[in-house]
Amino acid sequence: MNYGKKVLEHFTKPHNMGELKNPDGVGKVGNPRCGDEMWIYIKITKKRGEEVIKDIKFKTFGCVSAIATSSVLTDLVKGKTMEQALLVDNKDVAKALGGLPPIKMHCSVLAEEGLKAAIKDYKKRLKKV
Amino acid sequence: MKAYFDHGATTPIDPEVLKAMTPFLKQRFGNAASLHKLGREASEAVENSREAIAKFIGAKPEEIVFTSGGTESNNFAIKGIAFAKKKGHLIVSKIEHDCVLNSARWLEKQGFEVTYLSVDDEGFVSPEELRKAIQDDTFLVSVMHANNEIGTIQPLKEISKVCREKGVLLHSDACQSLTKVSVNIDDLGVDLMTINSHKIYGPKGVGALYIRKGVKIDPYFSGGGHENGKRSGTLNVPGIIGFGKSVQINHKVGHVKKLRNIFMKGVEKRISDVKLNGPRGDKRLANNANYSFKYIEGEGLLFRLDSHGIAVSTASACASNTLEPSHVLTSIGLPHEIAHGAIRFTFGKDNTLQEVEYVLDKLEKEVKELRKMSPYKRGWK
Numbered sequence: 001m002n003y004g005k006k007v008l009e010h011f012t013k014p015h016n017m018g019e020l021k022n023p024d025g026v027g028k029v030g031n032p033r034c035g036d037e038m039w040i041y042i043k044i045t046k047k048r049g050e051e052v053i054k055d056i057k058f059k060t061f062g063c064v065s066a067i068a069t070s071s072v073l074t075d076l077v078k079g080k081t082m083e084q085a086l087l088v089d090n091k092d093v094a095k096a097l098g099g100l101p102p103i104k105m106h107c108s109v110l111a112e113e114g115l116k117a118a119i120k121d122y123k124k125r126l127k128k129v
Numbered sequence: 130m131k132a133y134f135d136h137g138a139t140t141p142i143d144p145e146v147l148k149a150m151t152p153f154l155k156q157r158f159g160n161a162a163s164l165h166k167l168g169r170e171a172s173e174a175v176e177n178s179r180e181a182i183a184k185f186i187g188a189k190p191e192e193i194v195f196t197s198g199g200t201e202s203n204n205f206a207i208k209g210i211a212f213a214k215k216k217g218h219l220i221v222s223k224i225e226h227d228c229v230l231n232s233a234r235w236l237e238k239q240g241f242e243v244t245y246l247s248v249d250d251e252g253f254v255s256p257e258e259l260r261k262a263i264q265d266d267t268f269l270v271s272v273m274h275a276n277n278e279i280g281t282i283q284p285l286k287e288i289s290k291v292c293r294e295k296g297v298l299l300h301s302d303a304c305q306s307l308t309k310v311s312v313n314i315d316d317l318g319v320d321l322m323t324i325n326s327h328k329i330y331g332p333k334g335v336g337a338l339y340i341r342k343g344v345k346i347d348p349y350f351s352g353g354g355h356e357n358g359k360r361s362g363t364l365n366v367p368g369i370i371g372f373g374k375s376v377q378i379n380h381k382v383g384h385v386k387k388l389r390n391i392f393m394k395g396v397e398k399r400i401s402d403v404k405l406n407g408p409r410g411d412k413r414l415a416n417n418a419n420y421s422f423k424y425i426e427g428e429g430l431l432f433r434l435d436s437h438g439i440a441v442s443t444a445s446a447c448a449s450n451t452l453e454p455s456h457v458l459t460s461i462g463l464p465h466e467i468a469h470g471a472i473r474f475t476f477g478k479d480n481t482l483q484e485v486e487y488v489l490d491k492l493e494k495e496v497k498e499l500r501k502m503s504p505y506k507r508g509w510k
Contacts, residue, residue, distance in 0.1 A: 001428070003432075008432070008436075011429070011432060012433070012436055014502065017501070017502050018501075028504075032465070032466035032469070032505070033464075033465040033466055034452075034465070035426055035445065035452070035454075035465075035469045036426070037504060037505075038504075039504040059502060059503060059504040060502055060503065060504070061424065061425065061426060061502075061503040061504055061505055062426050062429065063426050063428035063429050063445070064428055064429055064432045066426075066429075067429060067502060103450065103452065
């Protein structure tokens with residue numbers, strides 16, 4: 001597997017790895033049977049009436065690219081408004097890593113889905129309150 | 130520090146082997162089929178190699194056919210025997226190397242019938258199950274001597290007894306076992322056996338097929354009739370010289386086994402939630418250890434170890450081009466999520482105790498790190 005430098009950097013020293021205490025939303029995507037599962041935790045705050053991702057962390061079971069896409073996703077959306085964050089798609093994730101081997105593109109899809117699942121969970125929790 | 134623990138994939142060329150080969154890459158470059166002095170010299174050297182290899186496995190020189198390696202030998206054996214038979218049934222184990230399995234699948238498309246024989250949870254073929262699978266029209270059984278991933282050494286003697294009784298030919302891929310355990314063809318009772326050079330400190334691109342005298346086989350390569358018409362193509366003279374030398378060097382199996390055992394003890398003492406894949410004891414190849422590290426995935430661990438200069442291999446689906454987990458690990462009944470965390474460590478004659486301690490330190494550290502990253506922990510199956 002030929003990984004780029006950026007991918008290996010994120011894999012070796014991932015950013016925002018871990019859990020958040022009292023998260024506002026958690027997204028769990030993937031399946032260990034297929035070799036990767038990603039959990040994304042988010043903390044939301046309101047700034048000038050807009051919802052902003054104040055903090056984000058991840059836990060991932062998976063290969064080099066699953067861990068690298070998790071890490072770079074957190075960089076891409078941390079501090080962004082919810083609206084901006086929802087515009088981040090798998091291509092942005094792969095691009096931020098300087099590209100992924102074609103067979104590993106599904107890892108970037110997992111990262112996009114993980115974030116969207118966390119936001120969905122956050123919105124669901126809002127409704128319940 | 131650098132530490133190579135992937136001798137099951139390939140080995141470095143031994144200095145003695147290289148020394149023996151070098152003249153045949155330079156001034157002694159003759160074609161072994163040429164009639165002039167240069168050619169005759171090459172041919173003589175090839176025959177000396179053939180003799181050394183034959184002697185090493187207890188065969189006659191004329192029963193050794195040189196090929197380009199394990200894949201060709203396995204293709205040649207299985208397809209060559211099938212072509213000579215024209216039709217019928219063959220049996221291969223489910224944990225054979227892909228070149229055996231895919232040869233069998235290809236023959237199925239040509240109208241042959243194939244049984245893929247199951248193995249138990251340590252990877253053993255049962256001679257009794259084999260007996261039940263043999264049909265009236267079965268002409269060939271192919272069971273590897275030792276498995277490349279989990280090191281299981283098959284009970285070939287018992288398997289060959291069944292084959293003899295039933296009048297069926299037995300082929301065995303012995304690429305992993307050659308020089309690690311005895312591969313005497315009469316002790317094992319094989320009719321055809323695949324061996325190759327680059328797993329035993331010889332050069333890549335050369336192997337051989339042992340074909341018992343009297344066994345009918347169709348050539349796989351058509352051409353000028355080299356190797357008594359069994360395998361056409363100009364002989365890879367330097368490769369064959371290297372191969373011949375590589376069976377004569379000291380493979381230090383005792384040393385390798387000692388290091389492997391220290392490693393296994395270390396892993397099981399220092400790291401929790403690990404599973405050894407394959408058997409323990411003498412029925413496992415002396416140079417092989419294969420562990421699943423639960424809650425993490427193998428490709429990630431491989432790259433972490435690689436960053437410390439440690440070379441290992443993984444059967445994780447994530448590291449394959451198909452994203453399918455290893456057929457060997459699923460055949461021994463491992464759930465996919467455990468198969469994904471499998472790493473193979475294969476030791477060699479030049480490894481040192483210091484290297485084993487180094488890999489144990491880094492392994493313990495990186496497994497811990499990756500587990501911190503994983504959403505799973507104890508309790509998850």
